[in-house]
Amino acid sequence: MSDAGRAASAGAPISIARLDHLVLTVADIDRTCAFYTRVLGMEVLRFGEGRTALRFGQQKINLHAADNIPGLVADKPTPGSGDLCFITELPLAEIVAHLGRCGVAIVAGPGPRAGAIGTIQSVYIRDPDMNLVEISNY
């Protein structure tokens, strides 16, 4: 099929509403769960056959153990390669105070950044696998 024919037959493109989940490959699932529940208030969800996710709002992060990677995954699942930004309604000063109480070091910020729908106020931390985690407020 020609490119033009392909484009015509594709019809109206599908429209994406939001992310549902993504996968983080981690060295130690229990360590990651402890961090994300304590620092970011996420809920641990056990599902399927021994699978684990971190749930928040309408979204979740599925966790894969680096030493037990299932069949259908990304090309190079690697602990510590993630770079994610989360939204909270907590003001920046309270985010910073909370991270201080949790004993988590701020590696960049606080400061303004370009969020998906406007300017966010952000701080950056590292999770136990050294993923870069941005915590932000509109």
Next chain:
Amino acid sequence: MKIERIDHLNITVADLDRSIEFYERLLGVRSERMGEGRAALLFGNQKIHLDLAGASPMTAEKRMPAHICFITEAPLAEIAAHVEACGVSIRMQGPRAGAIGTIQSVYIDDPDKNSIEIATY
């Protein structure tokens, strides 16, 4: 502290133009250039940053080896038809465990071999 949602995540790509063209065509997202070696794919109230490998000081040393699941309201048959019309191979399709219930999903690979799931509740 309570997390509402993901705002964005960053994936490192080998070719910005190739990735923008792929995601615009396949997922109907809008793109925005953000200076040298950087772009964003916009949808709903979220976005994905594309970082050209090695171009940005904030780029992780390792490439983001992503599995990402996107939600659309299009039914599974339409998702599959659209993906095939785009000339993209479906690796797997069927019911999966979504964040808030069972989703019907189509799995594909993006040009950097990230595993991409397109799903509907």
